[in-house]
Amino acid sequence: MSKTIIVSNRLPLQVKTDGKDIKVTPSVGGLATGMKSVHRDSNGVWVGWSGLTDEEIDDGMQAKVDQAVQKEQCVAVNLNEDDIQNYYYGFSNRTLWPLFHYFLEYTEFEKESWESYKRVNEKFAKVVVDQIEEGDRVWVHDYQLLLLPQLIKDEKPDVPVGFFLHIPFPSYEIFRTFPKRKEILEGMLGSDLLGFHTYDYERHFLSSVKRIANKEVRFNKITHDNRIIKVDSFPMGIDYKKFEDAAKKNQDQSKKQRSEVQRRLDEHLNESDSAKMVLSIDRLDYTKGIPNRIRAFEYFLNKYPEYQEKIRLIMLAVPSRSEVPQYQKLKKETDELVGRINGQFSTVSWTPIWYFFRTMPFENLIDLYTSSDVALITPVRDGMNLVAKEYVATRTEQDGVLVLSEMTGASKELGEALQINPFNFEEIADTLKRALEMPKAEQKRRMLSLQKRISRYSVEKWAEEFMNALESSQNVSQYIQAERLTQKHQRNILKTVEDSENTIIFLGYNGTLVDYTDKTEDKTPDKALYDTLAKVSQRPNVELCITSCSENENLQKWFADTDYRLISDHGAFYRKHNIWTELEALKTDWMEDVIPVLETFVDRTPGSYLDINRFSLAWHYGDADIEMGEKRVIEINTVLTSLTSNTDLSVFHGKEVVEIKSTKVSKGYAALQVLKEKDFDNIIVIGDDWTDEYMFEDLPDHAHSIKVGIRKTNAKYFVKRVEEVRAFLNLLG
Ligand code: ADQ
DSSP states (O other): OOOEEEEEEEOSEEEEEETTEEEEEEOOOHHHHHTHHHHTTTTOEEEEEOSOOGGGSOHHHHHHHHHHHHHTTEEEOOOOHHHIIIIIIIIIIIIIHHHHTTOGGGOOOOHHHHHHHHHHHHHHHHHHHHHOOTTOEEEEESGGGTTHHHHHHHHOTTSOEEEEOOSOOOOHHHHTTOTTHHHHHHHHTTOSEEEESSHHHHHHHHHHHHHTSOOEEETTEEEETTEEEEEEEOOOOOOHHHHHHHHHHHHHOOGGGOOHHHHHHHHHHTSOTTOEEEEEEEESOGGGOHHHHHHHHHHHHHHOGGGTTTEEEEEEEEOOOTTSHHHHHHHHHHHHHHHHHHHHHOBTTBOSEEEEESOOOHHHHHHHHHHOSEEEEOOSSBSOOHHHHHHHHHOTTSOOEEEEETTBGGGGTOTTSEEEOTTOHHHHHHHHHHHHTOOHHHHHHHHHHHHHHHHHSOHHHHHHHHHHHHHHHTOTHHHHTOEEOOHHHHHHHHHHHHHOSOEEEEEEOBTTTBOOSSTTSOOOOOHHHHHHHHHHHTSTTEEEEEEOSSOHHHHHHHTTTSOOEEEEGGGTEEEETTEEEESSOOOOTTHHHHHHHHHHHHHHSTTOEEEEOSSEEEEEOTTSOHHHHHHHHHHHHHHHHHHHTTSSEEEEEETTEEEEEETTOSHHHHHHHHHTTSOOOEEEEEEOSHHHHHHHHHSOTTSEEEEESSSOOSSSEEESSHHHHHHHHHHHO
């Protein structure tokens, strides 16, 4: 039975050593819950670090740890102290985390930590690859493992790989500053499906892929390495039911059953009718906007003094990454701010901020959520922010107000929350007042809509949708609208050749019969190709016609000793029995009018150039800024369409090129002229680029048309590589 291999930096477990014993407790975090159906309910495997370094596990213990972890359907990647310092605290948390959250001033770049990041990603790859069996798929999580998808693809090209980024993907202007930008993108592009929380992150990623990795992007699909990579947004949800049920249970408990935390909260709320509580919960991280929040709260108390002694900010901060200096600095700043404000405003019976710096058991978290009138969530950047969603899920009476930073991914979904800019204290203070004074009916209306949406798109649903999308990303045919040419198709086509009286095979040249990476140079055929073509043409009922965009001199030079039909110059010239003819009387006087127009586009689009061919003009923009190039294509089309109306000229948009030529010059038109010469009862046509599409389109329906490469096509079948074309021709021979 095939399985899913989930990979994340940490395993969803706590592993503790107690003398000679190992204790493993499964963690109940959001991700672990969401992945349950993929992991526990099927025979999935989770690969990640156990939390214990090699130094902490002595020789005798290793087997025990492995065994204990295995019981939980997990496999540990062994990391040592140096890995944790450099890969985890170093590159992941001192480089990628600040960079992706727009904290350029915190972004450190150290070669040593980059090397460690690469090494650890390779360690992960090795463990993952060892786990892969026929039919399996892999789902990689988060910024610690950006290089992993390609490392897996290198070893297992046919295994579907999905990747989900839990943090924002920054805009191109930020990402481009990063020395290893290209390596990171290439690592990610090993995936077949890339998921982000929001459309904005997706859009930023695609922009970097176009501009930095120079890949072809159409809508949300990237063509790379003969694969189509799909990019999409999947906003992560929460285990809604768990929070809702816990909140109901909290409501139903008797006074005696209440926790110490709940009792303290009740005391405050019972002080007077106007006592209110404002809640914030986050990891102590500089992205969460904690100092901003405290300062805005101070501003609020000064601006609206009537709230003094009535309102309390309960601030829960979970210790995090305390080995990184910026986190130590933040801790100090937060402590000082809380101290200053409490010192300034407190009275004998009232402290404005209750500040907890620790993790709390789940039950106490629920106490806080259910007791607070307002949740004040103010990150300056946050991939999603699950706390906002958890607060909503616990409001079983549909009261309470969510005040949410517009810089969180969650803000895109939670339109009914009161949204604020976390840098605007005035706005935060006024919005907090509005939240505290919001009529119950309005609270209910907003809360109901929020709950409806969040409960529908739970974390389980999120995982399910991602897995479905990964599954369907494997079906390349849906994108390019052609079927993969299988062995069976090949045998069927061979049979039509054997049964036919006269078969003609039209073959593209560059990119179909020979690989060409340097597109400016035509490649001379190699001996193997000559032999293959000779074998095919030796069949008495088969004729070959090689078609190319390049000039007839080249084709003549390469195929002088053969009697193949040749079509050159995009279909302008034709050779039969070694005699070349011009297929169309071609006028080129139109060029005089069009060249100056195209030259203005060259001047206005740095990196683009004009190619003046014998019968056509081509404006290439592959080296220009890709987005500017695409904008210019729209302009060029408008200008040229009006210039060429009432002429037999047409404008073609190919990959990073716009070409103008006579409608009568096309490989399709030329191929049709060839068919007029003889009664060919069987046609095979193979080509790779957009000029070959004319043959696929113009030739009769019964032609067996085959596209080389993964791109949308009019052909019936596709193959991925030149070698496959050659193998097929050898079969025909
Ligand atoms: P985080 O930055 O950790 O996650 P968040 O989405 O808010 O941020 O999740 C925090 C989780 O920790 C919540 O489920 C919360 O209940 C829990 N938690 C918080 N304080 C706690 C405490 N004191 N005790 C116990 N549990 C506590 C990263 C990204 C986010 C993204 C998530 C998921 O930074 O933007 O939403 O991943 O993709």
